[in-house]
Amino acid sequence: MSRRRVPELLRDRAFRRYWTGQTVSLVGDQISLIAIPLAAVLILGADAAEMGLLKTAELLPALLLNLPAGAWADRRPHRRYVMIATDLARAALLVSLPVAYAFDSLTLIQLYLVAFSIGALTVLFDVCNVTLLVSLLPTTRYVEGNALVNGSRSMSGLAGPGAGGVLVQVLGAPLALLADAFTYLISADRLRRIDPVEPPPAPREKGHFTAGIKWVVRDRAMRAMFGASATVQYFNFMFHTLFLLYATQELGLSAGLFGAMLSAAAVGGLLGAVCSGVVVRRIGIGPSITAGFAVFTLPLMLVPLASDPSPVVVGLLFVAEFVSNFGVMLVDISGGSLQLALVPDQLRSRVLGALRTLTHGFRPLGAITAGFLGSTIGLRPTLWIGTAGAVLSVFWVLFSPISRMRDLPPPRHVVPTDPTDPTDEAVGEAAGEVVR
Structure with a gap:
């Protein structure tokens, strides 16, 4: 090379x-x-x-x-x-x-x-x-x-x-x-074998434990990212809880064919990782995040559209997973980069911990909901709810400052004012600094 x-x-x-x-x-x-x-x-x-x-x-x-x-x-x-x-x-x-x-x-x-x-x-x-x-x-x-x-x-x-x-x-x-x-x-x-200069540790302060959650809730851009992620986690786990059952029982796919389809479709994620930098440079960080959530969720609506077992159905499932995997990478890379820039060094681990605690809590709720609805209204109607509901994540970022961001904001190395009360005025509007 x-x-x-x-x-x-x-x-x-x-x-x-x-x-x-x-x-x-x-x-x-x-x-x-x-x-x-x-x-x-x-x-x-x-x-x-x-x-x-x-x-x-x-x-x-x-x-x-x-x-x-x-x-x-x-x-x-x-x-x-x-x-x-x-x-x-x-x-x-x-x-x-x-x-x-x-x-x-x-x-x-x-x-x-x-x-x-x-x-x-x-x-x-x-x-x-x-x-x-x-x-x-x-x-x-x-x-x-x-x-x-x-x-x-x-x-x-x-x-x-x-x-x-x-x-x-x-x-x-x-x-x-x-x-x-x-x-x-x-x-x-x-x-x-590496020795980077790490940010200094956060000082002792009142509200240290809850500062990460407060930051997520009160910063408009972070709040939008949390809302979009939580929505995707809940409805996407509804979808994935029943996807295998629907594909094998109602569509008649064999386990081997289903697994091969998923493995082939995983290439979409690799392609997304390769192309994400080009996408961000072309359309900007905010539009990339918005597009990522749309590309992640919309293709999965092809799954409940599939009905009779045939090569066309397998093709529909492949396209849905392939394109969705591309969107997942675009969200993870562009959204992850934005979070790296928005969160101050001294709050970084607490904000990540808060985000993961909040979003992971929606996973079992989605799985439980899928089990209940799948056994009462059926697999396909539940998949429609799961796939259509996941698309709502797009609106969290579309109507937030994120959608207007062209470039990443300068990194915040120091927590401004009171770290336990990060109001929009204290931290500054993320979009206001970078909107073009």
């Missing part, structure tokens, strides 16, 4: 090391996503209820711990050390599973504890990661940096499940987890 084709950021040694570690770790996460449930089913004979408990143990930390983890992380002077420690701890937890299996002492209780603990450590890693990423990037590189990171996430979704399936097939589920443990060690080593 010629030097001209290498993304500019990857020529920076510190960012390249950071990105390499995260890319490898994301692929490893996909291995665990397959290997841990297979260990529960194939080795321990877990039933549906026990698998539900395992999934709950995996997801619960994101709902319960994002807010306190964000508040704690903002008080730490060296978030990178915390991230290294979480990588090493997650590797040790994964290694404990094949060790227990070797001594014939592996239990479901251990799987529950490991799944919950890894989830908790991942929450802590992520709230520190957002601050470290900003330390590695100038404002002008936020979109490019987010594109590279999200491109790795999309690529891991393509390569990870296949690699995980092969490893489980060849080595067995417990031993396959050693590969994921090794990726955490690589991530820790890459983080050890």
